[in-house]
Each structure stands twice: as C-alpha cells, then as structure tokens.
Amino acid sequence: MRLEVRVFSGLEKYIPGARFGRSIEVERPEGITVAELVDSLGIPRSQVFTVLVNGRHAAMDAVLQPGDRVSLFPPVGGG
C-alpha cells in the first residue's frame, strides 16, 4: 500500500533527500504499524516525539491504512 510521509524539524536528516514538510511517497505492506514504518525509514523511535496520521495523534502500535498521511515530529520544546 502507498503511504504519504512527512518529516519535520530535524528528522529530515535520517532520510536521504527528505525535505522539511515535503511529502515522501512510500510503498509498504498492508497491516504495517506506525512503529514498523518508523523503523523502516531508519529513524530511531526515541527521536519521534509525536506521530500524526491524517491530522490525528496516533500511537506507535496503530495500524496504518492505504493512503494514510503520516507526519513525524521530534520534541520541539525549546523556548
């Protein structure tokens, strides 16, 4: 299935050619979870603070559906 992934705020560095907020089309097997997607992208899970799927918070064990828009953020917590 196809997924639309966006990475933000420094997570770009883990994916060659990725740019901030720019969508990346990936092909993954049906039934894959958020955590498995993160692993397959080569991003350490500890660096992912929050995951939004179609604009809603998703847990790491959530199962993804075809066409899902997945956004990954580190903690942007400085002030």
Added chain:
Amino acid sequence: MKELTWEQQKRYQRNILLPGVGIEGQKKLLRGGVLVVGAGGLGSPVAYYLAAAGVGRLGLVDADVVDLSNLQRQILHRTGDIGRPKVESARDKLVALNPDVQVEVFPERLSAASAVSLIERYDIVVDCTDNFATRFLLNETCLRLGKPFIYGGVLAFAGQVMTVMPGAGPCLRCIFPHEPDPHVPGCAELGVLGAVPGVIGTIQATEAIKYLLGLGDLLVGRLLTYDALSMTFYEVSIDRDSGCPACS
C-alpha cells in the same frame, strides 16, 4: 475607560489606522492582560511586541537569572544584566519602551499550586517555556479556566506554534499526550539559531494581539511549523483526539 491622551494617540497611531482596530481597538489592548510564561528566547519578542502595542498589563513568570549563553537569542537581556533575575531585567526594558504598560513580575517556576491564581488574572497566556512539563500544566490549567493559550517551541533551525482555544479545537495534549523521553536532545545539546525563537515568538505575539482585538483567524487546530534552513512554513491541520488525556 478614559479617552486616549494626545501622546497615546500618537504612540499608537499605526495601530489605530488599521482596519478593525481604531481608537476602540487600542483601548481593548490597553485594557488587556497577557501572562507570558518564560522570559527567554520566545518571551523576549513576545513581551517586546505586546508592550510596544500597548497591551496594558503584562505578567512575566521566570525563575532564572540571565546567563551569558542566553544573550545569543534572548534579546530582552543585555551583557550588563548577567546574574540578574530575568523578570527584572525584562521589566526594565519593557517599562523603558512603553510606560503605559504595567509589568507584573513573578520570579518563580510555575507550579500546580500557583498556576490557577496566576492565570485567572489575565485574558490569555503565551507559552514561552522550555519544557513540556510546564506546558502541560499551562494547557490543563487554561482548559479548566477557559483561557486561550498560545503554544510555541523551537529546536535548532525549526519552530512551531499553535493556539489552544478551550472548547474549540484540539489542546496541546491532543498532539503531544506524553512528555518527551528525557534523553532526547534539546536546544542545550543541538543549539538553536537565535532568530528562530524571534520568528516564532513574533507569531505568538501576533496571535495574542489578534485575540485581544477579536480580529482575524487564530491558529486553532492548525500547527504552524517553520524551518529556517529551507525557509518554509508548513501548516498541519490537527483534530481533537477523543482519547486525549487532558480535554476528552
């Protein structure tokens, strides 16, 4: 409220000229009260722009003293302020900028015990803190009191901002339900470009002023993200999470 003096009409002339502001809008700002939590990288532009705009009452909360390593981004403070409480250093600059503004300082860490009594005295809260524990406390207290709250955060070359309006749209914990792993590096390890909190804080100040004036559309349900390297803004639409630990 009494009429604007001749000096006030002149000071705020560029505000008053704006459509939807006028003398009445300026009076709203002068009657307004904003609590700024954190007097550092975000709090500096927030407090400066709110004071310059003539927001009548500014509360500043920060327990820290000025450190040499702050001055690369925390433009409220100067070299001669090193070692002084940040809220006092900040008050000097803000009162010098605009004597109309009443600056109330709280040289303390926001705690569960103090949050309610502090926040209920203001119209809106601007989050200029550097940690999620304090943000969650602000989020939950503002939800309880029905006060709007403007989240801002920065890291390295990136920043993000969102306005939480209780009863309308998601809260902070709809997006970030848990505190980050303490081992994940922050600005102290990764650095932060000084102008990045300048950009994000300026947006937070703009949101607070719009709220006081009742103008325009706020960043409710819209996480606005910013990347200085590619010079890109990207807006992520956020829905309320029905499993949110704070607002559901």
